[in-house]
Amino acid sequence: MFTKHLNHYQKFLSRSRADALFSPKNSITQSRITCQIHQCFDSLATNIRSVSTNTWAVQGLSCHCIKLTPRRIPTTSNVSLRTDSDRLRKLTTHSNLCTGVSTKFDPFVKNNLNQLSIPTVRSFSSSCHNFSTAVEHKTGYKVYHETENKLLYAMVSRIPELKDSLAPVFTYVEEEDLITDSEFEKLTKTDFSNADKSDILESFKKITYYMYEKEDNLTHPSFDNICQALVSSIKDLSDDDICKLMYLLQIWSPKCYRKDRNYFDIFAEIDKIQIERLSQGNNYYSLDQLLLLIDFWSHLNLLRSSNFCKLGLRKLLNKSHQLNAKQFVQVMFYHCRNRTFHPLVNTYEVELTFEKRYDQLTPQEIAIVLLAFFKSEKQFNNKNIPVKVGKTFIKHAQELDSISINGFLKSLKFYFPFAHWNIMHQVCDKLCQILDNHSHQVLANAATVSTKIDVYHADLINKVVEKAIENKDLLRIKDFEKVLFPVMIYNHKLKQPELVDIVTEEFLSDKRQPEVAQYPKTIISLVHHLIMLNSFNHKLIAMCMDLEFLHESFGKKLSGYNLPKELLAIDFSVAIEAPEYTGPRLPENLRHILCKHYAWRKPGELFHNQVVKSDELGISIMSKLTQLLGGKEYVHLAYVLPHFIRPDILFCVKDGKPVPIPVGMTDFVYMNPHPPVPTGKWYAIVLMSFSHQVKNTENHYKGNFMCKTRQLKKLGYEPIVVSAFEWTDETEQVRDKILRDKILGFLNTENTAVSVEG
Structure with missing residues (x-):
C-alpha cells in the first residue's frame, strides 16, 4: 500500500514546497502547509520499513523533505518545522541503509549527509520543471533551484568507487548543536584575537548553526570579529579543519x-x-x-571563483591517463559546472583518455562526460567517438533516464560525421520508441538532434510535435522554438497543423511575457520560423519590430554586430508577403546597416584571406550564362533578398532576346524590396548549394530555400534553380547543356552566342 502511494506523497511535497516559497507570508497559510506535511511524514515514517525495493523513491522523497526545511520558508511565521527532524531521520536512515554508502566525516557530521540531500534522477525528473540553471533573488540572497548539474551529481554520488572523494552536503542541524540567544550574543562580542585556532573554528560552528534558520548573512557587523579571526587562523588549520570550515560555509552560501x-x-x-x-x-x-x-568548492557554487580549482582541474586533466574511469567521470562533472576547459589543458589527451575508458563506463557516466564536452564547446577530433556514442544510445536507450538522454542528444547534435548518417537515422528511430516514457525536457534536443547533418526523420518530428502539444503548459518558449525549427528547416508537412496556432497563442499569453523579455532572440527566431512557413502573425511581428523592445534587449546602439539576421528577414518578408501589416518596422537607416552587414561580399572575393569553396558554383554559372547570353551587360549578380546568404544571378528576356540590365537594376545590394524594372520578363538563377537539400531524402528542399523562391516570385522574378548536385562534378560541355536546357523554353537560342551540341 505504501509503495503504491509513494509517488503521490512526492508530488504533494513538491507542491507544498512551492506553496511555502510563494504563498503570502502569513501564519495561517504556513500552519496549514506544516500540518499537511506532518501528516505525510507520519504516514511515511510508519510504513517506511515496508519498502525494500524502492530505494530510489525514498531518496527522492528525502530530497523533497530537505527542500522544505525552515531556512526556505519565510521566517515571519511562528510555525516551526523542527519537529520534522525525527520523521525525516527515519526516512533518510532507511535510504542510506539501502544504498550502503558510508560517511567520511563521522566525528563531525553525525549522519550520512551526502546521501540525504541528493536525489536520484528518476525522482527529480518528475518534479524538476527544467534542466537549465535558474537563480532567483529572494529577501536579498540567492535561492538555488534544482538544475541539470544537481541531477548529474546525483549520478556521480551513486558511484561507490568515489565514496572517498565526494564531500558531505549540509542538510539540517541537530537540536543538541544549537546554542541559546545569550550564548550567541556572547560569542559575537568575544575578542578572538588571542584565541586558539580550534576555539575559533568551534565558535564559528556554533554561530553558523545558530544562524541556520535566520536570514542575516556574514556581512552583518556582528560577525566581523569571528570572521577576521577565522581568516587569520586559516593558514594554521589542518586540511581536515579546512574541510570542516568549508562544510560550514554551505550554510552561508545561499545567503551570500x-x-x-x-x-x-x-x-x-x-x-x-x-x-x-x-x-x-x-x-x-x-x-x-x-x-x-x-x-x-562545488557545493559552495564557487568552482569558477576558485583559482585552486582551476589549477587542480588543469593538473588532473593534463594527466588524465592516470585517472581511473570513475575518477575521470568525477573530473568531467566539474567541467560540466565550469562550462569550459582551462586554456592550458590538452583536450586531445582528455579525448584519448575518454576513448580508452569508454568501455569501462556505464551509459549514465558516458552522458556526464559527453555533457562536459558539449558545455565546453569542444568537438571530438576522433570521429570514432561520436559513432560509438550513437551506437551506445541505440543499444541502451531503454535504460536511460531523461537527463542521460539529453546528454547523448546534445553531444550527437553538436557533432556527428555525415558519413555515418544511417546511425543517426537509427538514433531517431529509437527516440520515436522511447519518447512516450520520458518527460518533456527531452523534446527540444530530440527535435534538433539530426538537424546539423540534415538527416530528415518525419516520424520523429511528428512524435515531438505531438508530445509538445500535450505538454504545452510545461514547455519553455525556447523549447517551442526548437520544436518548430525542424518543421521549418525540413519544410515538413505537419500532421498537427494546430501547432502554429498553439505556439502563437503561448507566445502572446501574459504568463509568457517574462520569458519573452528574458530571451528576446527566441521570439525573433520563432517569428522567423513562422514566416518561413508562410505564417504571419501581426502581433508577434509587432513585438519583434518594436524599437523599445530592441533597445531593452540589445542595447541602445543597434547594429549588425548585436542584432540577429532573422530580424532583417522578418522586416523584408513582411514588406514582400504581408503588405497589409501596419505595425512597426525597422527604421530605414537600421535596415540599410543590416543589409550592408550581412550582404557585402561578392562571390570570388576573399573571406578572411581565404577563397570560399562554395563560391565556385556561382562563379562558374555566371561565366556560362554570360557566354550563353552574349555579354556581361545582360547578366547581373545582386542580393535581391539580402536576408538570404547567397546572391542571385538576374537577367531579362523580351521577345526571346536578352535585354541589357537597365541602370535602375545595377545595385549589388537592394536595401528595400525591389521589384524588377518593366523592360521584359525577369529571371533569377537561384544557386542551390548542397546545404539547401535534405541529404537523406531525394528532391526534398529545405524550408528557407522554398521561402526564397516564393519571395522572388512575389517580387516578379521567375526563379530558375541550379543545384550543386547536378553541376559540380560535370564536364564543361555537360554544364553548358544543363544551363541551355533550363532557359530553352523562354530564350530564342538562335540569338545566343554559344551553341551546344545536343
Missing part, C-alpha cells in the same frame, strides 16, 4: 553573494592556502584528497 565581505575574505583565504599547499609539489594532496576539496 560571492563578493560579500567576510564571506569573500574567508573563501579567498582558503583558496590562497590551498594553492600554496598544492604548489609545494611532492604530491602534497593525494588524488582523492584533491577531488574531495574540489567537491567542497
